Amino acid sequence: MKRYLLLAFALLFAAIYLFPVYWMYATALKTSGSIFKYPPELWPSEPLVQVSRVFAEHDIGRYLWNSLLVASGITAITMLLGTGAAYALANARGAKANVALFLVIVLQVLPPSLMVTPLFVAFNHVGLLDYPRTAVVLATAAKTLAFYIVLCRATFTQVPRELKDAALVDGNSHLGAFFLIILPLARNGILITSVLVFLQSFGEYVYSRSFIATRELQTATVNLATYLSANSADWVGLMNYAGIYVAPILIVFILLQRQIVTGLTSGALK
Amino acid sequence: MLQSGLVKYLRDGKGFEGTLIVAAVLYLLVFAAFPLIYTVVMSFQEVDMFTLGTLVRPFAGLTNYTDLFHRPEFAPIVWNTMIFVTLSIAFQLTIGFALALFFLQDFPGSTYVRGLFLAGWILPALVVGAVWRWIFAGDFGVLNYALQSLGLIDGQIYWLSDPAYALYSVIIANIWLGIPFNMILLSVGLAGIPGDVYEAAEMDGANVIQRFLTITLPMMGPTLGAVVALGVIFTLQQFDLVAALTQGGPANASNVAQYWSWQMSFQTYEISGGATVATMMIALVIVVAVIYVRSVQREQSF
């Protein structure tokens, strides 16, 4: 009995906590007139699905596509450079490896809003700002790369060292042992971390806001922020926009919730 | 011969793993360490729209720093940043810890429901900011309605446009964002305390509160330290919420250093000023990060 009472409390806490998410979707279903009722309707009395109208009106597809491109690029670079480095750092011993790991951890914590000034100036010099989405990808990958290495390294340390030795004796080169034995075993951890990197990049704001001047190339975050400051009374439109934007994120989260929690908890403090 | 030697070194020797590390570290040096140094350099230079395109800029000595200290908004923004960090962490930690303790109890679905909280962590901060902006809305916002129904306030609070409340609005939204991460990390720490220690304390006659004070808190010490350090780091990274909620306004009432730095560089084009704030903040973040890494490493060597 007590256990179910606890469950009820747990659900209550979760409901309170997740209220903003609910409120976003509840507002999205209201008419533009009914949102200005006071007291507010906790449940939309005449729900109206306006997703496709808002989607078309604001050309959301274009901006989501830009976000998708940027997030894919970031994730690709991160996985490409990070997986091997995480593996090597999980194996390495000694002073040089410690320095490398320390560097990675420290570089992970640098706030993008502070790094954006020098990056902007430097990218301006080398002409990278003419390819603003590439500039965002390159800058953000530096941030996600460190995060990815720290988490993936924890995954690799869970693969027994003797497996690599066995593979070497069985006839693999270091390269072969990595691809044929170690990678398949660390696959789940790598995929979950990559998903996290992708989701993070999908919501990236600072670099996109600062580097992308052309409206057509903006990501959804930047476009949403512009919309937010320009039409601050169109809450129905805004909440629809926000709801569309985070829907894929929430779907991935619900599908992979358990793995994401394990992935985070196993690597977060190490 | 030399070529095949190199191939062999990469496939079979120490070269393989070394190359992997070097590739990633090189990337980080170019796109993270170099900008870091460049910021410091620019904080000693005159950088504005005219010198942006040139490499050699006039040396400014410490004038960027002295200018900054003499600005009227300097002291309030430093103060705001301190309040922002302190309150955010205090509440994230307390609420996160309370939830972690709650979910430590054995009931059906505890892991799953606990996991639901992570939704807050995974959503883009900018979108979270947009939603909170609607919740905070003065005339029709649901927060004012809730507080009035509970009898806590009489009139409407203009959360985002009233200088007395703007900063606290950003802090409330930031606490919401930080709770899941704190809770999950503290849950991991709590799970690491062996159950028989509690049983031994119970046999020794300690009640629930005594067990919490004499067993849980001391044994959670290292974890709490790490979580606080990470909290400082993440709070100093928080930019998107400020951008979505108040843009630092009204009149810098809710401005914090990391947003101010960006504003100077990208809105008023005082790039040296932006770089100077960034330099000081980065120094602070690195100090916290070093303390964090040290403490985690010491914890592992037990």
Next chain:
Amino acid sequence: MNQIEIEHLNKNYGSLQALHDISLDIPVGAFVALVGPSGCGKSTLLRTIAGLETITSGTIRVAGEVVNDKAPRERDLAMVFQSYALYPHMTVEQNMSYSLRLRRRPKAEIDERVGEAARILGLEKLLKRRPKQLSGGQRQRVAMGRAIVRKPKVFLFDEPLSNLDAALRVQMRSEIRKLHKNLGATSVYVTHDQIEAMTMADLIVVLHDGRIEQIGRPLDLYRRPANRFVAGFIGSPAMNFVPAEVTADGRTIAIGTGTLLKIPRAQEPGRKVLAGLRPEHLRLDGSGERLTATVDIIEGTGSMTFIEARIGSDLLNVAYAGTYETEAGAPLTLGIASDDIYLFDPETGRAL
């Protein structure tokens, strides 16, 4: 002819020297045990032979060819690991065939070799299973099978039985021994268990602190230990050591209580020595050189009786094959054959 030749091998980890000037010849077809306490460098030595560790200086030859700079895959050695190191994502069959597939052997040959190894080890019914679905003993066999299918020049074993329970360990010991006889390949076997080494090996290498203490056939090590370390390490229960002094005629030694014991070879009179007496050489009938003691502790298992006896301030362990009933505090007259008394230099530990 030697299968493996190691000359003046040194291995450093930074400032720490793990192996000191190791020189060792392993004849073709021999079963060699590397034995010593943990941290003595035996596993490191095995791993340098495998090519999993680089060496700091010296040479390693396999079949006459220097392999110092060769990768493990170029050395044609198979290895059985302590944790078995089975690939968790492969079935038993895939685990065993992995090395052959890497060498691109024809399918028919792979199937034949895996089948043969599975038959030898009794794994035929388990070929489609994953390591997770196997018991500890079965995993051990798969690890052996993975080595066997390769028909390598040399088998390397890194404490392969230490994760098994006692009964299974004894059984696997003789199976590995049989396998070695049938396959005839040179085997290097690392263990910390001297009984395993004594029962399995043709040749034992005793290592201590990264140095070779002695190389020899099992019974030679037992009968003629080169020093105090080997004497104490080989034999179970361990040898008793008692401080003593050579008497004026050089033919006897005096132990703590003044008891005189005749020694096998004359020594320099007045010299301080350490007398080594094996527990199983101490007889309860008092025949030979006689020692008077009192019983401290007595433990009987039925087939064996272990007595801890006191002579003055010295303690002696006695192992008696059979049942013997007495009680703590009772007097005991022990005897030992003069030839069974070992003498060691108290400073250097060298056998005298």
